[in-house]
Structure formats: structure tokens, C-alpha cells
Amino acid sequence: MxxxxxxxxxxxxxxxxxxxxxxxxxxDFPGHYPGEDHSWDLNDFxxxxxxxxxxxxxxxxxxxxxxxDASVANxxxxxxxxxxxxxxxxxxxxHNNTSIVQDEVLAQxxxxxxxxxxxxxxxxxxxxxxxxxxxxxxxxDFNTVVMTLKVACTRNHATPATETDPSKLYFxxxxxxxxxxxxxxxxxxxxxxxxxxxxxxxxxxxxxKLRPGQEIDLEIHCVLGIGQDHAKFSPVxxxxxxxxxSIKIKQPITGGDAxxxxxxFPKGVAEIQxxxxxxxxxxxxxxxxxxxxxxxxxxxxxxxGKVELGRIRDHFIFSIESTGMYNSDELFLQAVQILKKKCxxxxxxxxxx
Amino acid sequence: xxxxxxxxxxxxxxxxxxxEISDDDEPLDLSRENNAKIIMLGSATDDDSCASFQFENxxxxxxxxxxxxxxxxxxxxxxxxxxxxxxxxxMNMRIQTYGEITAKDALIKGLADLRDLCDVVTDKxxxxxxxFMSEKGRQS
Numbered sequence: 001m002x003x004x005x006x007x008x009x010x011x012x013x014x015x016x017x018x019x020x021x022x023x024x025x026x027x028d029f030p031g032h033y034p035g036e037d038h039s040w041d042l043n044d045f046x047x048x049x050x051x052x053x054x055x056x057x058x059x060x061x062x063x064x065x066x067x068x069d070a071s072v073a074n075x076x077x078x079x080x081x082x083x084x085x086x087x088x089x090x091x092x093x094x095h096n097n098t099s100i101v102q103d104e105v106l107a108q109x110x111x112x113x114x115x116x117x118x119x120x121x122x123x124x125x126x127x128x129x130x131x132x133x134x135x136x137x138x139x140x141d142f143n144t145v146v147m148t149l150k151v152a153c154t155r156n157h158a159t160p161a162t163e164t165d166p167s168k169l170y171f172x173x174x175x176x177x178x179x180x181x182x183x184x185x186x187x188x189x190x191x192x193x194x195x196x197x198x199x200x201x202x203x204x205x206x207x208x209k210l211r212p213g214q215e216i217d218l219e220i221h222c223v224l225g226i227g228q229d230h231a232k233f234s235p236v237x238x239x240x241x242x243x244x245x246s247i248k249i250k251q252p253i254t255g256g257d258a259x260x261x262x263x264x265f266p267k268g269v270a271e272i273q274x275x276x277x278x279x280x281x282x283x284x285x286x287x288x289x290x291x292x293x294x295x296x297x298x299x300x301x302x303x304x305g306k307v308e309l310g311r312i313r314d315h316f317i318f319s320i321e322s323t324g325m326y327n328s329d330e331l332f333l334q335a336v337q338i339l340k341k342k343c344x345x346x347x348x349x350x351x352x353x
Numbered sequence: 354x355x356x357x358x359x360x361x362x363x364x365x366x367x368x369x370x371x372x373e374i375s376d377d378d379e380p381l382d383l384s385r386e387n388n389a390k391i392i393m394l395g396s397a398t399d400d401d402s403c404a405s406f407q408f409e410n411x412x413x414x415x416x417x418x419x420x421x422x423x424x425x426x427x428x429x430x431x432x433x434x435x436x437x438x439x440x441x442x443x444m445n446m447r448i449q450t451y452g453e454i455t456a457k458d459a460l461i462k463g464l465a466d467l468r469d470l471c472d473v474v475t476d477k478x479x480x481x482x483x484x485f486m487s488e489k490g491r492q493s
Binding site: 029038040050051053071072075079083332337340345346347350353 | 388415418425466475478486
């Protein structure tokens with residue numbers, strides 16, 4: 001027995017009431033509703049699953065994931081934040097540092113600088129194991145990228161005596177991320193050449209300030225890592241989703257109330273239209289996507305019983321902002337591949353035993 | 354307390370000398386490396402319809418997604434997961450079936466289904482991205 005249209009609609013919506021939420025947990029499991037199947041069906045999933053892209057910049061993707069359970073959407077989000085490998089500065093060898101920034105503070109700042117380079121080159125790189133017993137613990141061109149930072153500050157004698165701006169008075173008064181120089185080892189010179197050279201994503205990050213006589217001279221080793229180990233390895237600035245809001249008007253809201261209703265929502269969510277039959281000003285919902293679900297409308301007595309707020313259970317508005325090593329769309333595809341690899345690996349191990 | 358002072362050891366040689374270049378031209382394909390670790394904890398029934406599994410180095414990411422897809426199997430009576438201790442990177446999963454299949458089979462099917470799901474997501478995303486880009490190109 002197939003459920004009615006109203007019943008399906010009811011199940012699709014997570015209710016947002018004034019002081020509570022309702023209909024929160026997923027119920028699409030076999031045995032939950034008598035006479036309904038709900039077992040996993042790949043073809044059915046293929047039909048129902050939809051992706052709808054809204055914004056596609058290299059560093060910011062926004063798309064809708066429709067027809068998946070929260071557990072799956074959440075797995076993708078978690079993998080994006082903490083399990084997609086990236087390159088970051090891990091070890092700093094300080095040959096000389098006479099700046100006022102202490103060695104460990106400088107090293108910490110350096111670690112957080114996002115790096116980029118040839119994407120095909122990154123595929124050549126391998127993990128570097130931390131344990132000294134592991135054969136891959138030793139640095140090779142396959143697992144370590146070397147950079148140098150060598151800056152000394154000197155006085156600029158050409159400036160007039162009245163000058164007070166340090167950037168004109170001295171050379172190299174500020175050390176920026178752009179001063180990091182890539183020192184290719186072995187085959188890295190062919191993997192990361194020309195425009196694909198390893199460099200900071202943003203050259204204008206301020207690392208330290210210097211005054212005449214002070215200098216910084218560092219050798220820096222970068223390795224692959226994941227966000228689970230340290231946030232500097234996380235490839236995303238944010239990876240998040242929200243459920244699409246739903247606003248249902250149960251009884252017509254007309255006249256002066258209509259304007260009040262529109263004012264309860266952010267701009268563009270609702271508007272006033274002339275009713276075709278009565279010619280009266282009536283409030284209609286035009287774009288629930290823009291709503292923040294602030295529940296302001298539920299605070300007013302005149303709308304009691306006339307409006308229902310909620311969110312659509314399986315409609316995820318996914319947003320990925322990359323830090324720059326990979327583009328956002330590549331990151332999402334990598335995250336899906338990582339989840340797939342987990343499945344294949346465990347399946348393989350289970351088959352063995 | 355001067356007796357307790359220790360001089361810091363020098364950095365290991367590999368850190369300061371030039372890294373050595375291996376002659377092997379083929380990169381080690383570590384992406385195919387399988388470090389997954391799973392053990393079956395004691396089963397309570399003789400027919401293997403109930404079992405607990407311990408996944409190492411896994412958390413809610415795989416745990417919740419796998420629980421959802423295993424619960425989608427009509428032959429499974431119960432499936433749940435837990436992370437027994439926050440500072441141990443272990444995830445336990447309990448599966449009980451109605452007896453038609455073993456718990457291990459249910460887990461293998463769940464992993465296979467989740468893999469299929471990933472393939473569908475990848476395909477849809479790639480086609481949708483192409484469509485979006487070509488539409489954007491036509492507009493500009």
C-alpha cells in the first residue's frame with residue numbers, strides 16, 4: 001500500500017515550531033511503516049538523487065544535494081574538513097632568527113600558510129611516516145617539499161630625514177608569505193615547474209616585521225597530512241550544509257497583515273501579490289531558500305495557525321570554500337572517493353577473514 | 354639543578370643534508386595501500402546472525418553512514434554503532450539479522466551499497482558540473 005501524497009509530504013519536512021522541533025528522525029527504513037518497502041535500491045536512488053549547482057567558483061562551490069540521508073551528507077562534510085590530504089609546513093629549521101617573533105611563534109604562523117602548486121605534481125607525493133622505525137620516515141623527494149625563507153632588513157639611505165614610514169625607511173621591514181622560496185629536490189623540479197611551482201596561495205600574508213640588523217634564515221620542510229592531525233592540513237576554510245527551509249501558508253494572509261508577514265522574513269523570501277479572485281493584497285512565499293528560519297513570524301498572534309515553518313529533510317544546501325590548494329569541486333569529488341575507498345578497503349579485509 | 358640539564362641533540366642528518374634521489378622511476382602507488390583494520394568481537398549466537406565489529410581509525414564519518422545503509426537492509430533487525438572512548442580511535446558496530454543472512458554478510462552488503470552510492474554521487478556531480486559550466490559559457 002503506497003502512502004498518500006499528504007503523508008509523503010509530512011515525512012519530508014522537519015517541523016520548526018516556536019519552542020520546539022518536530023518529526024526529526026529519519027523513518028525511511030524497512031519495517032518502520034507496515035506494508036512499505038524502503039529497502040536500499042540503487043536504481044531508485046539514481047532516480048531520486050539530484051545535484052543542483054548554484055555557484056561554481058574555483059574557491060567557492062554551492063550546490064544542492066537532494067535525496068540523500070543526513071548521515072551520508074555529514075560523512076562528505078566531515079571528510080572534506082578532516083580527511084582530504086594537503087601539503088603544509090611541518091618542520092622549520094631555524095638557522096638564524098634575530099627578529100622579535102620567537103622561533104616557535106614564527107614556526108606556528110608558517111604552518112598555517114596555505115600552499116599551492118601543480119596538481120599533477122601533488123599526485124606524486126606520498127605520506128611521510130612520523131615513526132623513525134618506518135622506512136618512509138626518511139625525507140625523500142617523494143614525501144618532503146623544501147622551502148627557504150631568507151630575509152634581512154637594511155636601512156634605505158635614500159629617504160629624507162623627515163620620513164616616518166618604515167616601509168620606505170627600510171628594505172624588507174615586513175616579511176610576507178611571498179618571500180618563501182621553493183627549493184625543488186630531485187624530481188620535484190619536473191613535477192612543480194614554472195607556474196606549477198609550490199608557493200603560498202596568498203602572497204600577502206604577513207609573517208613577521210623586521211628592523212635594520214635583524215634577519216630571518218630558515219629551512220622549511222612541508223609534508224602531506226590530514227585535518228584530523230592538525231587544522232593546517234584542512235583543505236577547506238568551511239565545508240557546511242543547511243536544510244532548505246519550507247514556509248507553508250495554511251490560510252490566506254491579507255491586507256495589513258500581509259505587509260507584516262513579509263517584514264517577518266529576510267528580503268526576497270515573501271512578497272505581496274494581488275489575489276486573482278478577490279483582488280486583495282495577499283502574502284505569498286517566493287523564495288524560501290533565502291530564509292534564515294528565524295521564527296519571527298511565529299511570535300505574532302495574528303499568524304497563529306496560518307503558517308507552518310520547517311525544513312526539507314533530504315535537501316542539503318552544501319557550501320564548500322577551499323583554501324586554495326585544490327578547487328572546491330575537486331575537493332568534493334575527492335571526499336566522495338575517500339568514502340568509497342574506506343568501503344572497498346574494509347570489504348577487502350572482511351573477505352579475507 | 355644543573356646536573357639535570359641536557360644538551361639538545363643535533364637535527365638528524367636527513368633533515369640537513371640534501372635528500373637522496375631513488376633510482377626507481379615508478380612512484381610508489383600508496384593510494385592503493387590498504388591500512389584498514391577490522392576485527393569481529395565475540396558473537397553471542399551460534400548461527401552468526403548477531404555480531405559486533407571493531408573498526409580501527411574510524412569515527413562517526415563512516416559509522417553513521419554505514420549504520421544508515423545497513424539499516425536499509427530488510428534482513429537486518431538491528432544495527433547501531435558507538436565510539437566507546439573518545440581518546441581511542443575505534444568504532445564499534447553491532448549488527449543483528451533475522452537469521453536469513455549472517456551479520457558479516459550484512460556488513461559486506463552495506464559496504465558494497467555505500468560504494469555504489471558514492472559512484473552515483475560522483476557521476477551526478479560530474480555531469481551536473483559540465484552542464485552548469487556549458488550553460489554559464491553560453492550566457493557570457
